[in-house]
Amino acid sequence: MNHSNKRFGTRAVHAGQRPDPTTGAIMTPIFQTSTYVQDAVGSPRDGYDYARVKNPTREALQGNLAALENGKHAAAFSAGLAAMDTLFKTALNAGDHLICGADVYGGLDRQLRHVWARFGVEFDFVDTTDPEAIKNALRDETRLVHVETPSNPMITITDIEACAQIAHDAGALFSVDNTFATPYLQRPLDLGADVVMHSTTKFLNGHSDMIGGALMTNSDELAEAFRFQQKTTGAVPGPFDCWLVLRGTKTLHLRMPAHCSNAARIAELLDEHADVGDVRYPGLAHHPQHELAKRQMNGFGSMVSFDLGSEERANRFAGLTELFQLAESLGGVESLVSIPSSMTHGSVPEEKKKEIGLTPGLVRLSVGVEDIEDLVADIRSALEKL
Numbered sequence: 173m174n175h176s177n178k179r180f181g182t183r184a185v186h187a188g189q190r191p192d193p194t195t196g197a198i199m200t201p202i203f204q205t206s207t208y209v210q211d212a213v214g215s216p217r218d219g220y221d222y223a224r225v226k227n228p229t230r231e232a233l234q235g236n237l238a239a240l241e242n243g244k245h246a247a248a249f250s251a252g253l254a255a256m257d258t259l260f261k262t263a264l265n266a267g268d269h270l271i272c273g274a275d276v277y278g279g280l281d282r283q284l285r286h287v288w289a290r291f292g293v294e295f296d297f298v299d300t301t302d303p304e305a306i307k308n309a310l311r312d313e314t315r316l317v318h319v320e321t322p323s324n325p326m327i328t329i330t331d332i333e334a335c336a337q338i339a340h341d342a343g344a345l346f347s348v349d350n351t352f353a354t355p356y357l358q359r360p361l362d363l364g365a366d367v368v369m370h371s372t373t374k375f376l377n378g379h380s381d382m383i384g385g386a387l388m389t390n391s392d393e394l395a396e397a398f399r400f401q402q403k404t405t406g407a408v409p410g411p412f413d414c415w416l417v418l419r420g421t422k423t424l425h426l427r428m429p430a431h432c433s434n435a436a437r438i439a440e441l442l443d444e445h446a447d448v449g450d451v452r453y454p455g456l457a458h459h460p461q462h463e464l465a466k467r468q469m470n471g472f473g474s475m476v477s478f479d480l481g482s483e484e485r486a487n488r489f490a491g492l493t494e495l496f497q498l499a500e501s502l503g504g505v506e507s508l509v510s511i512p513s514s515m516t517h518g519s520v521p522e523e524k525k526k527e528i529g530l531t532p533g534l535v536r537l538s539v540g541v542e543d544i545e546d547l548v549a550d551i552r553s554a555l556e557k558l
């Protein structure tokens with residue numbers, strides 16, 4: 173059955189999947205195999221010749237993810253960073269130029285500085301909350317513009333439609349890291365992006381029990397290139413990890429509203445507290461891109477950042493919460509607290525941290541789906557003890 177004409181929740185549950193033709197098993201089996209028997213030389217069944225190239229559990233996940241992003245194609249990878257690595261390998265050659273949002277996942281900053289720079293790829297980090305800044309950074313060699321919105325960890329919002337237009341006018345591709353929003357809240361392909369990237373590790377899996385990534389696109393040519401990279405450089409996810417993401421996406425449309433309403437309540441609580449500065453949540457009326465977020469997203473997500481004034485206070489706070497456990501990562505059903513400056517963004521140069529306003533006192537919350545009154549009590553109690 174084709175589910176592409178169905179609504180989001182129905183696609184989340186069904187797209188990409190069908191009962192197993194052999195047994196009728198309703199859940200896609202975990203095809204834990206490296207190779208497939210061929211009937212004769214050169215005639216693998218339906219392209220199944222080796223599991224790096226094609227695996228039925230991965231195919232099901234890719235079909236599901238493509239449907240959720242309103243895309244024609246998806247390619248799954250062994251990590252979000254492997255998906256980014258694949259996108260760069262596909263879009264850029266030595267001497268080409270990339271414009272990358274200034275406030276992006278710390279690991280992406282590391283990949284650009286320590287891997288891609290060695291291969292002659294040029295890049296500039298640009299504050300994409302101002303699309304004009306992208307115009308000013310364009311060069312003849314610019315082949316790709318990549319943004320994260322909402323961004324990590326400063327929770328800024330970038331205008332996807334405006335940036336896609338600028339990139340396309342310059343003959344460059346435009347990609348969006350949609351990890352923080354998820355396709356439930358925002359669908360960049362519909363707004364003109366060529367590629368959507370996900371760390372499936374986060375909300376799509378939703379249960380903090382695997383690492384994975386994905387690239388979605390409407391372009392047959394890019395999809396072919398992504399599949400070529402899966403086959404040729406091999407950063408593919410194992411079938412069990414694909415199965416775990418598939419289990420997660422089935423409840424994405426149920427989890428996200430709970431994440432959003434819990435986060436909104438926590439953001440308000442922090443915003444009203446005298447000892448807390450600079451609360452960053454797109455749902456707050458004073459967020460600099462609140463109007464844009466309202467237009468571009470179907471909700472404001474579950475990531476909240478705020479400033480406690482010093483590293484010492486931020487670290488102490490992270491030790492005082494009980495339900496909000498101290499850990500990197502985000503997007504699971506459980507609430508987490510992290511200190512970006514020394515944790516996820518530890519490898520970002522100090523100078524750049526200053527530029528984007530990433531202070532040592534910044535605290536980032538991933539608000540889970542626990543009972544909100546317990547989460548509120550946990551934050552209140554930690555702030556009191558502070």
Ligand SMILES: *Cc1c(COP(=O)(O)O)cnc(C)c1O
Pocket residue numbers: 251252253254277279320324349351352370371372373374383384385
């Ligand atoms: C976690 C994350 C990544 C990296 O993904 P991995 O699955 O950890 O490799 C990239 N972008 C964002 C926004 C992330 O949160």
